[in-house]
Amino acid sequence: MQTGLSRALGIEYPIIQGGMAWVAEYHLAAAVSEAGGLGLIGAANAPADWVREQIREAKKMTDKPFGVNIMLMSPHADEVARAVMEEGVKVVTTGAGNPEKYMEQWKAAGIKVIPVVASVALAKRMERSGADAVVAEGCESGGHIGESTTMTLVPQVADAVQIPVIAAGGIADGRGIAAAFMLGAKGVQMGTCFVVTDESQVHDNYKERILRAKDIDTRVTGRSTGHPIRTLRNEMTRRYMELEEQGASFEELEYLTLGALRNAVVAGDVKNGSVMAGQIAGMVRERMSCRDLIQKLVREADALMKGAGSDE
Numbered sequence: 001m002q003t004g005l006s007r008a009l010g011i012e013y014p015i016i017q018g019g020m021a022w023v024a025e026y027h028l029a030a031a032v033s034e035a036g037g038l039g040l041i042g043a044a045n046a047p048a049d050w051v052r053e054q055i056r057e058a059k060k061m062t063d064k065p066f067g068v069n070i071m072l073m074s075p076h077a078d079e080v081a082r083a084v085m086e087e088g089v090k091v092v093t094t095g096a097g098n099p100e101k102y103m104e105q106w107k108a109a110g111i112k113v114i115p116v117v118a119s120v121a122l123a124k125r126m127e128r129s130g131a132d133a134v135v136a137e138g139c140e141s142g143g144h145i146g147e148s149t150t151m152t153l154v155p156q157v158a159d160a161v162q163i164p165v166i167a168a169g170g171i172a173d174g175r176g177i178a179a180a181f182m183l184g185a186k187g188v189q190m191g192t193c194f195v196v197t198d199e200s201q202v203h204d205n206y207k208e209r210i211l212r213a214k215d216i217d218t219r220v221t222g223r224s225t226g227h228p229i230r231t232l233r234n235e236m237t238r239r240y241m242e243l244e245e246q247g248a249s250f251e252e253l254e255y256l257t258l259g260a261l262r263n264a265v266v267a268g269d270v271k272n273g274s275v276m277a278g279q280i281a282g283m284v285r286e287r288m289s290c291r292d293l294i295q296k297l298v299r300e301a302d303a304l305m306k307g308a309g310s311d312e
């Protein structure tokens with residue numbers, strides 16, 4: 001499964017673990033990198049000191065490359081952008097914004113920069129600014145999403161840029177990986193299927209909620225506020241959408257989601273918390289180690305891409 005992308009990143013397989021807020025901490029990131037993929041630490045809204053500590057802990061667990069995802073809406077984005085350079089991080093991915101103002105300094109520090117984009121326009125702009133690759137993330141993903149699906153976004157981005165495209169959104173097995181390659185991707189990023197791995201530190205209730213999710217169990221809150229977020233449906237999404245329909249204010253709606261992700265991930269409140277997960281949650285059925293998951297993904301994708309597993 002080696003591609004130009006995996007060689008450029010110094011990893012065995014072109015499989016990237018999403019930089020999920022509160023979920024993507026160093027145990028998970030190090031386990032994914034040790035298993036031959038690219039693990040990411042999700043900086044989310046955390047201050048730079050937390051991110052530094054996470055990077056140092058990950059380095060104790062693996063000599064292989066790992067990355068940091070910087071959520072650009074974070075009030076700490078500037079200081080985290082500096083910290084990743086000072087800590088010698090090899091790969092930075094960004095989400096929920098335009099990282100242009102940091103690109104030059106990151107490139108000068110020798111960091112491979114991979115912005116997550118949800119449109120062709122931003123992908124082209126990132127290529128012009130010197131991005132090494134882009135993640136084209138479809139709205140099947142969990143968390144903060146754009147408008148287009150993976151099926152439509154990936155080939156359009158692949159046609160528009162020369163740099164490698166990594167597909168994200170709705171991928172959780174070898175079929176999804178093979179399909180992403182057929183759409184022009186040179187790698188994949190996956191989130192939901194890594195949440196339930198043995199090394200993931202999220203509360204057991206969160207894992208169980210994903211494992212018993214059905215195909216139609218996700219909801220998107222915040223379309224009216226301009227911050228659409230995909231989560232598994234629960235009491236929180238029901239109340240949110242009810243209020244949203246009644247034309248509640250931005251403040252009222254935000255109040256419902258404040259700290260809600262933390263409540264789900266850390267405290268295990270999957271009723272009133274925000275259980276971010278992608279639409280593929282309905283297919284995520286098994287707990288296993290990151291190593292077993294990545295080996296299974298590679299085996300499945302390899303078989304399909306060699307023609308085995310077809311109907312012939």
Ligand code: TUI
Pocket residue numbers: 021044071073094095096097098116117118122137142143144145146227229261
């Ligand atoms: O960033 C994500 N997914 C996330 S971030 C997150 S943390 C959070 N928690 C609570 C509220 C808000 C965020 C949870 N999930 N994915 C990457 C992604 N980026 N998806 C979509 C985008 C995106 C959207 C618009 C990137 C750029 C953009 O426009 C930028 C511009 O200026 O054109």
